[in-house]
Amino acid sequence: MNRKLLAVGGVAVLLLAGVGGAFVAGLGPFQAESSGEDISGFPTETAPDDTATADDGSDADGGAASTPPFAFTVDAIEQCGRTCRDVTSTLTNQQNSTAEDITVYTRIYAGNATDGGDVVWEGSEGVGTLEAEESYTTTRRVDLSFGDAYAIERADGWITVRTTVETADRSVTLSDQRKVA
Numbered sequence: 001m002n003r004k005l006l007a008v009g010g011v012a013v014l015l016l017a018g019v020g021g022a023f024v025a026g027l028g029p030f031q032a033e034s035s036g037e038d039i040s041g042f043p044t045e046t047a048p049d050d051t052a053t054a055d056d057g058s059d060a061d062g063g064a065a066s067t068p069p070f071a072f073t074v075d076a077i078e079q080c081g082r083t084c085r086d087v088t089s090t091l092t093n094q095q096n097s098t099a100e101d102i103t104v105y106t107r108i109y110a111g112n113a114t115d116g117g118d119v120v121w122e123g124s125e126g127v128g129t130l131e132a133e134e135s136y137t138t139t140r141r142v143d144l145s146f147g148d149a150y151a152i153e154r155a156d157g158w159i160t161v162r163t164t165v166e167t168a169d170r171s172v173t174l175s176d177q178r179k180v181a
Contacts, residue, residue: 157181
């Protein structure tokens with residue numbers, strides 16, 4: 001009887017260890033809902049273009065760059081579950097000309113920096129064309145695994161959001177840090 005009890009206890013410990021490991025790693029039923037995209041060569045992997053200018057140092061209209069070509073704002077964050085948020089954001093073309101073939105790539109890291117930080121979510125959105133001063137607003141679901149939420153908790157509740165806006169003629173990367181927990 002004691003051997004059976006010991007064997008059952010051992011199996012229970014192994015099962016709990018496996019489930020606990022999956023929970024922390026975000027695997028199995030604890031896995032985050034992905035953005036549904038297969039993103040290879042994610043453009044936010046490189047250092048941000050802090051100048052936000054064309055290759056020749058000018059803005060899209062040929063003048064000195066004074067205003068970033070795009071503004072990206074988070075308008076609302078609504079809770080949709082314990083580790084889920086619906087995030088509404090707006091991209092505004094601040095140029096005096098039309099921007100074409102726009103795709104926005106976003107990557108969220110646990111912590112204040114993207115070097116060595118844990119990527120907890122990524123996604124992209126095709127925007128198409130924005131006329132001068134026109135805006136595009138969308139809501140995306142950010143659903144994290146418990147392991148990703150734990151990574152943010154380990155980073156004192158801080159995240160870094162890196163967004164790259166690619167157009168037919170330029171690429172601009174914007175970064176923002178937020179305390180979310």
